[in-house]
Amino acid sequence: MKENKPDQLVNRLYLVAAIAVLLGAFFRLQHYPYGSTLFFGGLILGTVTSFIHISGLKKTIKKLEEKESEG
DSSP, rough: OOOOHHHHHHHHHHHHHHHHHHHHHHHHHOOOOOOOOOOHHHHHHHHHHHHHHHHHHHHHHHHHHHHHHHH
């Protein structure tokens, strides 16, 4: 199944958020500078990406429900 551009963007944002969280946790454990910033930035990016993904899914569900009611 081929993914469209918005799905690819959301997947990449999830990947960047996960990498930021993991690197931030590692930096915090090693007491490197900016570990907390990286960690919480990744958490915020993941949360924002989740909201974007959920809103897209709601639109898709609404379209499918309208299509089903017509046919």
